[in-house]
Amino acid sequence: MAAALVLAFALGAHWGARGVPPPVAVTDARGDTFAAAIATVQRYHEASSSSRSGVLRRAPAVDWGAQRPPFKSYPASPHIALPRAVPDDAGSRSLGAMLRGPAAPHPGRALDLAAVGQLLHLTAGVTARRGGLALRAAPSSGALFPAELYLVARRVNGLQPGLYHFDPDQHRLAWLGGLPSGLLAVEADLLMVVSAVFQRTGYKYRDRAYRYVAADLGHLVENARLAGHYVGVHAVLLEQFDETALASLFGLDGVQEGVIAMAAFSRPAAAAPGRPVAQLLPPGSADSAPGASLGVTGEIHAATSAANGGTSARALRADGLVALPPGDAAPMDLARTILQRRSQRRFSEQPVQLQQLASILADMAQAPLLSGALHADLVVNRVAGLRPGVYRYLPTRHALQPVQLGDFAAQARNAALDQDVIGNAAVVLILSADSARALENGARGYRMAFLEAGLMSERWLLGAVARGLGACPVGAFYDDEAAALVKAEKGRWVLHFAALGQAAD
């Protein structure tokens, strides 16, 4: 305990803030590393919070350098061209069905190269090119796209077992090498390892970058899960894996580019994946040179990694609640929905129907996959049949609980750095996490909470598209004003906003 406090204090001193309060004493029987990692999370969250009066706590400056290239390439590797996803409107693979589980596989068809091409296209593929930007299947803060995707292919027809990197620009795989023996303790036909090149986001968003990266990649891995269902395989998002071992396997330095998330795909007959990756592996051939430390971004990634974090958790009625009508399953083909999704920032004055909102909320409110600490609040501005105000969504009752009634559109716009996308939305979703619950099993829960926010937001966005509405994720907000808007009790962190409305254009 004494050592934990010394380390926690050392971290505080290292972050060198003006007027830093004494470090939070974290007592835990699970040891000093565990406690110090949680202290790092608490300090990081404060250091990356913004408010009109500036950041609450300053971390040492990091030289983020210039903008990084948006794509990573392996020019010396052999490449394999991939097919793209083609919407299948006659089929039964609607968004609604894919939210429930895998599509029935085509008779006799194993996971093959065509399925992998579709899976990658719908996860992180280029879906539009505009103004020199390659926009992707999943949204990304500032269109900076920090994610890189790597595959461990074990049983894919047409693909030699081995390690691959996905190049979204050319929609192809680069061969990185064969499967080392005794490799990974996860039994799956295909593993997807998702890393982030922190500098891509950090050069613009600085110390807030890790939040954006984790939320971005949450959107992306929800696409991966649904796209896995679309190609007829079980898809599992893994909570436990060894970032260091995986970085080493793919030759990443783990600092400039760190492993953030992981998904496993298996044909329905194969054993369910999900056991942790255990073994450490010898370093692979890195093409990203080790670089300078990224300050608090490096510290928060290390603190939320397996070595430090342990495991992660998982019209008013008499009772004051607004009962919502049951949701309608979204009938639009999943591939069409993902391929059509774009961030919508201009909304008409038309209200959203209560049935539409109830359906989108029902899509969003699946059982937690990576963190059970999240809450969803809504700022309702224009929903037919619902009084404007701030409401808490209660997923188990599929009902809304009023937090404060009235017109909060301007307050929401102010909290979101005066962005019109929030001020003019018919409804604003605000996701927050109970910090004690998020961290109850370790610091890793911090990253998992942002990933979970991304999963939920992606379901909100796709649910909107599938019902002809527009939506936009928003990560830029003043933490204190956002918390006041939803009347967050002490210890609740606001993680993410998302707008919804009838598109104006």
Ligand SMILES: Cc1cc2nc3c(=O)[nH]c(=O)nc-3n(C[C@H](O)[C@H](O)[C@H](O)COP(=O)(O)O)c2cc1C
């Ligand atoms: C975590 C996250 C935070 C975002 N924050 C904002 C924001 O504050 N304001 C905004 O207008 N768009 C925001 N976006 C939307 C991105 O700008 C958008 O995804 C990107 O430009 C790519 O365009 P697309 O979504 O149409 O593919 C955010 C997206 C994500 C995933």
